[in-house]
Amino acid sequence: MASVTKAVALLATATLFALQVSYAAVHKVGDSAGWTTIGNIDYKIWAAPKTFQVGDIIRFEYNPQFHNVMRVTHSMYRACNASAPLATYTTGNDSITITRKGHHYFFCGVPGHCQAGQKVDINVLRTTATAPTPSAFPPPSVPATKAPGPSSSTAASLRDSNSITGILIGLAMIVFAVFSSTAA
Numbered sequence: 001m002a003s004v005t006k007a008v009a010l011l012a013t014a015t016l017f018a019l020q021v022s023y024a025a026v027h028k029v030g031d032s033a034g035w036t037t038i039g040n041i042d043y044k045i046w047a048a049p050k051t052f053q054v055g056d057i058i059r060f061e062y063n064p065q066f067h068n069v070m071r072v073t074h075s076m077y078r079a080c081n082a083s084a085p086l087a088t089y090t091t092g093n094d095s096i097t098i099t100r101k102g103h104h105y106f107f108c109g110v111p112g113h114c115q116a117g118q119k120v121d122i123n124v125l126r127t128t129a130t131a132p133t134p135s136a137f138p139p140p141s142v143p144a145t146k147a148p149g150p151s152s153s154t155a156a157s158l159r160d161s162n163s164i165t166g167i168l169i170g171l172a173m174i175v176f177a178v179f180s181s182t183a184a
């Protein structure tokens with residue numbers, strides 16, 4: 001019976017682990033269209049319904065002959081100023097791990113593309129319990145000044161209740177395993 005208890009406890013642990021890992025989401029910018037100027041994609045509309053968290057991955061997929069990705073400050077973002085980016089990515093398949101909350105501004109540095117709308121503001125609401133992944137960003141040189149609004153805290157508490165439910169299910173499984181082994 002002890003081995004059964006062990007197996008069920010292991011399964012419960014694995015479930016908890018899977019629930020935690022599932023929070024590190026991958027967000028492909030522009031979805032199927034990717035990172036482009038074709039089709040006048042509004043990346044603001046793409047980003048609006050999404051919840052970005054620390055540990056999530058932002059993926060830019062594009063033809064590197066025509067585009068690139070630059071991470072910039074808010075003022076550079078507003079002005080489409082590509083003269084001094086914080087970071088530049090040019091592989092055509094760039095996965096950027098979010099390591100801190102706040103706004104992360106990206107645009108394409110090819111002349112005219114940012115002005116044409118190839119720019120995206122990734123607003124990361126808050127840090128979660130998920131273990132931080134190795135830093136893909138240099139230390140932040142621009143402090144995040146915007147505090148999360150009321151709508152963001154609602155989304156955050158929803159996330160919290162989800163993870164608490166996951167933990168409760170895991171605990172219930174462990175209790176059940178112990179109970180069934182003592183009853184037998």
Ligand SMILES: [Cu+2]
Pocket residue numbers: 036037066067068108109110113118
């Ligand atoms: Cu471009």
